[in-house]
Amino acid sequence: MDKPAAPPRPDASGVPLLPTVPNDIPGNLCVLNLSFNALARLPADLGDSFATLCSLDISGNQLTSLPEDIGRLQSLRELYANRNALASLPNSIGSLHKLEVLGVSDNRLARLPPCLGLLTESLRVLAVDGNPFDGVHQALVGPLVAAPLEDRLRGIRPRERMRKALTGMSGKTDRPKPSDGTRRRDAKEYRLAAIKNLLAASIAGRRGRSESALQTVHMAGSSSTSSTSDNAAAEVATTLVEAGPNSAGAFGRDGMCPSPHGTHGTSANAASAAAPDEASVKCVLWQLRDEWDLDPANGESGRNGHTPSRPRRRTAACASGASAIGRAYHEKASTASSGQRMKILSELLVTEVTYVDTLKNVVGVFLNPMREAKVLSESELREIFSNIEVILAFHNDHFLPAITHAISQPTMAVGSVFLSHSAHFRLYSTYANNHGAGTRSLSAVMSRRAVSSFIQRARRDVTQLGQVSLDGHLLTPVQRLPRYRMLLTDLLSNTLPAHPDHELLFSAAKELDKVIHEVNEKKRAFEQHSLLRRLQERIVGSAAIPLVAPHRAFRCAANFRLQACIESTASGPGGGSIAASRHAGTGYVYRYFLFSDMLLQCSIAANKELRLCRTYGLHARAAPADVTHANELRIVDTGCIIYLKGDADEAQRWAREINNRLEG
Structure with a gap:
């Protein structure tokens, strides 16, 4: 027979002391x-x-x-x-x-x-x-x-x-x-x-x-x-x-x-x-x-040392386009109006004719005469006008005749026309990539008297150009694909499900939305590539990295004072300990450049020259940035931790930018 448990022994004052935690304590305590x-x-x-x-x-x-x-x-x-x-x-x-x-x-x-x-x-x-x-x-x-x-x-x-x-x-x-x-x-x-x-x-x-x-x-x-x-x-x-x-x-x-x-x-x-x-x-x-x-044991990087991946967000253009097509297909087709459908088809044809005329005037009134008169060099013309001649040839010789023929038929089915020519819409990627640089080049050459006089005479001689300037007409191709998407969405919403063009319009709208998304992504990649190339040229010593890489994207840049650089050191058999390593340059203001996969620390010379001092990989954490109680920006790298001092709001903004650097 087991002996009963001994009662809690009392202390000197006679109050019993508990040797174990009682089992009958309620579990819902505060x-x-x-x-x-x-x-x-x-x-x-x-x-x-x-x-x-x-x-x-x-x-x-x-x-x-x-x-x-x-x-x-x-x-x-x-x-x-x-x-x-x-x-x-x-x-x-x-x-x-x-x-x-x-x-x-x-x-x-x-x-x-x-x-x-x-x-x-x-x-x-x-x-x-x-x-x-x-x-x-x-x-x-x-x-x-x-x-x-x-x-x-x-x-x-x-x-x-x-x-x-x-x-x-x-x-x-x-x-x-x-x-x-x-x-x-x-x-x-x-x-x-x-x-x-x-x-x-x-x-x-x-x-x-x-x-x-x-x-x-x-x-x-x-x-x-x-x-x-x-x-x-x-x-x-x-x-x-x-x-x-x-x-x-x-x-x-x-x-x-x-x-x-x-x-x-x-x-x-x-x-x-x-x-x-x-x-x-x-x-x-x-x-x-x-x-x-x-401590490497607490890192978040994978076995291969790569930064943990994050899901990329869909661009606003892709998401909005897909939702508009879905709404048209599921909600509006049942209330389609044949009269409204005819108006949309008429608008499509009229705007296409006007668009082709605009391209013809840009090429015939400006580009070709300037090339013949040698007002600008061939490289300058190519930078300003990009591939507008190729776009004109596609629309004038192929797309406009096909649209005109389709609308002249009893069913007025244009969905197949867009589907069969969707691959050619990718021509706009080159134009969209170069448009920003072309606008800056046009603004620069307008300071030359010969160029400005030529453009003014051309505008007076051609009345159909109206009051829109040359840079305004050069913007028209950038706006054309979104205009097609809007017209196709409206046309789909006013086409009955039983109409032979209904399924083709739905497929064409989805394909066009895909093309627009690709054009936007290529434009973003092109801009990033151009920016990385300019930074590569500006930062002395960055050629050893190099900056230009397909996976790399620039995020932001700012000046901060380097407060401390913390590195781990061995401290006997107990393992690692913390050590505030005051490296040369601690306490100075540096220029920091944040990319999707790394952070650059650059010194600022008296002549504003930037020289690369150190690169931080940002691989140890998916979210390596914090703001401390002292409003210091704290950034964790694989081998060290840095503390940066600046404006409190700027520190908060940079912490968000660093932690979201992998998102699209």
């Missing part, structure tokens, strides 16, 4: 206080058992480690583990993305885990006093314990300041035990302050929690307050539960209940008392984040 007992370990399924836990106090026990499962406490905002025997913290603690307060004072920690750096967005209070840190980490945590008490309280929530003011915490375990009168007075003040907090929150209309989530369990040992104080605190908790849906105020702004056990050792209040200002905490966390990001 606050769990197990401080100052005899716990040697926590349940391995802690995260699954207390999924709603917001505050956990396990200070003053005999814990040598925390379970990895603690990272599953996704609602946890306060964790107090002071005065234990913790030699390390689990990596899963970096998964507690809502954690705001962490107390690990008076343990056996030689290092802080780099995973704490993953909590830069949430963690604001970090108490680490009384640990035997090694040399590197002793210097790291120095700012956390060296600041005056008033500065170290700066980052604590007003609720925590109130708790410290009410309890008079000093963080020492040998403080005199308060008298019964002091206990009653503290309990009364604590209760009144909590009720005031509740009323203020109710007036503010803060969202409350369900009654089950507002439960609090306190199983603290002898260092807790007396039964009088416990009863008062329990009365406060009961009042909060009964106060209804707006009763979250006494739980602070995040729904957490302040612990009523405020006079024991270095537990919750001691952690708050020892907490430095938030800026010092953030500084330490970012340094730990550097160590985490520089």
Whole structure:
């Protein structure tokens, strides 16, 4: 027969201490206080058992480690583990993305885990006093314990300041035990302050929690307050539960209940008392984040070292065109009008004739006469007019006759005409690519008297050109394919499904939309290629890369001051540690160029010459950029991390650009 379990042994004051966490604790708690007992370990399924836990106090026990499962406490905002025997913290603690307060004072920690750096967005209070840190980490945590008490309280929530003011915490375990009168007075003040907090929150209309989530369990040992104080605190908790849906105020702004056990050792209040200002905490966390990001085991790049791919977004033109065709096919065909269809076909024919006449005038009035008179060189003419002669030949000799013939037939079916000539529409890709440069060239040559006089005489001699300038007529081919798409969409919406041209029109519209998408993509690629070529010529030393590559796209450029360059260094058998390497040039302003796959750092000479200093691959993270608490732009490369200083808004914009660099 098994022996019954031994009851919890009492301490010197006769209060029983818990050797293990009881199994009958409700799982829907908001606050769990197990401080100052005899716990040697926590349940391995802690995260699954207390999924709603917001505050956990396990200070003053005999814990040598925390379970990895603690990272599953996704609602946890306060964790107090002071005065234990913790030699390390689990990596899963970096998964507690809502954690705001962490107390690990008076343990056996030689290092802080780099995973704490993953909590830069949430963690604001970090108490680490009384640990035997090694040399590197002793210097790291120095700012956390060296600041005056008033500065170290700066980052604590007003609720925590109130708790410290009410309890008079000093963080020492040998403080005199308060008298019964002091206990009653503290309990009364604590209760009144909590009720005031509740009323203020109710007036503010803060969202409350369900009654089950507002439960609090306190199983603290002898260092807790007396039964009088416990009863008062329990009365406060009961009042909060009964106060209804707006009763979250006494739980602070995040729904957490302040612990009523405020006079024991270095537990919750001691952690708050020892907490430095938030800026010092953030500084330490970012340094730990550097160590985490520089560890190759935490990289996101694939085995081949390539940057993780992201899905490219469809261009607006492709998406809008496809949706318009779909709407016409599924929604409007049932209400098609034969009269409206005839009007659209007439518009198609008239605009095609006008378009061909415009091309003829551009070629016959400007291009050929300028070539004969040798007003411009052949290369200049080719740059300004591109392949407009080829486009004219296609429309005048093939497309316009085919459209005219189709409309003259009884069915007036033009869908097959567009389908059979769709391949020729890709001629517009060359024209679209060169149009921007052609417009700039025309503007440049207009400064020559001979050219401007020739163009003015040509416009006076040909009345059909109207008041539109030459550059206006050169824009017409760029607008022609979108005009075809609009006409085909309208024509499809006014063609009955039973009409023989209906299916052909639908196929033609889809094919035209595909061609327009290809033309736009080629134009974008051409512009990127031209820009990369100009940058290659401008940046001294960039030829060794080289910049011009099919997969590379330029994103943006700006000036930043290089604050620090962080690289990992070996530090004995313990592995890597963080080191702020102040390379030559740190503290100077550089010109940075962001591409889809890398970042260039260039020095700026007095004559504004740009010289390549360093290349960052940006392969370690899919999103390698952050903005720190000090508004510094932090960028993670495979081998180092750089901190850049500039305008705060510019830093935010660049972080977005870097993290979205792979998108189309």
